[in-house]
Amino acid sequence: TAGITQAPTSQILAAGRSMTLRCTQDMRHNAMYWYRQDLGLGLRLIHYSNTAGTTGKGEVPDGYSVSRANTDDFPLTLASAVPSQTSVYFCASSEGQGSTDTQYFGPGTRLTVL
Amino acid sequence: GQNIDQPTEMTATEGAIVQINCTYQTSGFNGLFWYQQHAGEAPTFLSYNVLDGLEEKGRFSSFLSRSKGYSYLLLKELQMKDSASYLCAVKDSNYQLIWGAGTKLIIKP
Numbered sequence: 001t002a003g004i005t006q007a008p009t010s011q012i013l014a015a016g017r018s019m020t021l022r023c024t025q026d027m028r029h030n031a032m033y034w035y036r037q038d039l040g041l042g043l044r045l046i047h048y049s050n051t052a053g054t055t056g057k058g059e060v061p062d063g064y065s066v067s068r069a070n071t072d073d074f075p076l077t078l079a080s081a082v083p084s085q086t087s088v089y090f091c092a093s094s095e096g097q098g099s100t101d102t103q104y105f106g107p108g109t110r111l112t113v114l
Numbered sequence: 115g116q117n118i119d120q121p122t123e124m125t126a127t128e129g130a131i132v133q134i135n136c137t138y139q140t141s142g143f144n145g146l147f148w149y150q151q152h153a154g155e156a157p158t159f160l161s162y163n164v165l166d167g168l169e170e171k172g173r174f175s176s177f178l179s180r181s182k183g184y185s186y187l188l189l190k191e192l193q194m195k196d197s198a199s200y201l202c203a204v205k206d207s208n209y210q211l212i213w214g215a216g217t218k219l220i221i222k223p
Contacts, residue, residue: 042118042201042213043157058210090156097209099144099164105156 003027004106006091012112013081021076021109023091031094032074033103034058034066036087043090049074050097081113116140118214120202125220126192134187134200134217142207148176148187149201151216157201161187189219197221 004025013019025032030051035043045058049068063085065077074093078085089109094101117139126132138146145164149157163169163178163185175188187200199216206212 040215042215043203043211044213045210048210099205099209100162102147102159102162103211104159107156 004091004093004104006089006106006109008109009107010110010112012114013078015082015113016080019078019081019111021078021089021091021111023074023076023106024072025074025091025093025106026072027093027095027104028071029093029095029104030071031097031101032068033092033094034064034074034076035090035092036060037090037108038087046076046089081111083113085111086113087111116206116212118202118204118212120200120214120217122215123218123220125222126189128192128194128221128223130192131188131190132192132219134189134202134219136185136187136202136214138183138185138202138204138212138214140204140206140212143180144205144207144209146176146178146185147203147205147211148174148185149203151199151201153198160200192221194221194223 007022033048034046047066049055052071091106092103094103119137148160151157161176168177173190178185201216202214203211
C-alpha cells in the first residue's frame with residue numbers, strides 16, 4: 001500500500017502567494033495531522049483532524065487552514081505565504097487518537113517562501 | 115510549559131552500543147514514542163512505552179521511568195545505517211504528541 005502521499009515534494013513560493021499542500025492516506029485512518037519541522041526544533045503541530053468533518057488547532061496554527069471533507073484527504077492551505085513559513089511540512093495519520101495509536105508520516109513537502 | 119529534552123548530537127562506533135536519553139515535563143502522560151529519521155526523510159516509528167520498564171525489539175530497546183520523567187533508547191551492534199536522528203515524543207493529556215528536537219547519531223567505522 002502507498003500509505004501516505006504528499007504533494008508537491010518541494011516548492012519555491014513568492015511571499016504573498018497562496019498554496020495548498022496535499023496529503024492523502026489509503027489506510028482508512030480516522031486521525032490526520034499536519035506538522036512543520038524546522039532546524040533545531042521538534043516537530044510542531046499545525047492542525048489536526050480526529051475524524052472526517054472535524055478539525056482542530058495545534059501549537060502553531062496561525063497563517064494556515066485545513067479541511068477534512070473525507071477520510072483520505074487532509075489539505076493544508078497557506079492563504080498568504082510569509083518567509084517564516086519556510087519549513088518542511090509533514091502530514092501524518094493514525095488509526096485513532098488514543099494513547100497507543102501510532103502516527104505514520106508522509107514523505108514531506110519542503111517549502112521555501114521568498 | 116511542556117518540554118522534551120534530548121542531546122543534540124552523539125557519536126558512536128560501528129558495532130558498539132549507544133544510549134540516547136530523553137527527559138520530559140508534560141501536562142499529562144499517555145505514552146512515549148521513539149522515532150527514527152534519516153536525513154531528508156520522514157520519521158518512522160521505532161518503539162512505544164506506556165508502563166515503566168524495558169521494551170526490547172531486536173537491536174533496539176526502549177526504557178521508561180514515569181516517576182523520573184525519563185526514557186532512553188538503546189541501540190546495540192550499531193550499523194552504519196543507524197546514522198540518523200532519533201526523536202522522542204510524549205502524548206500529553208490531550209493525546210497530542212509533544213516532540214523533542216531530536217538527537218543526531220553519527221556512526222563512525
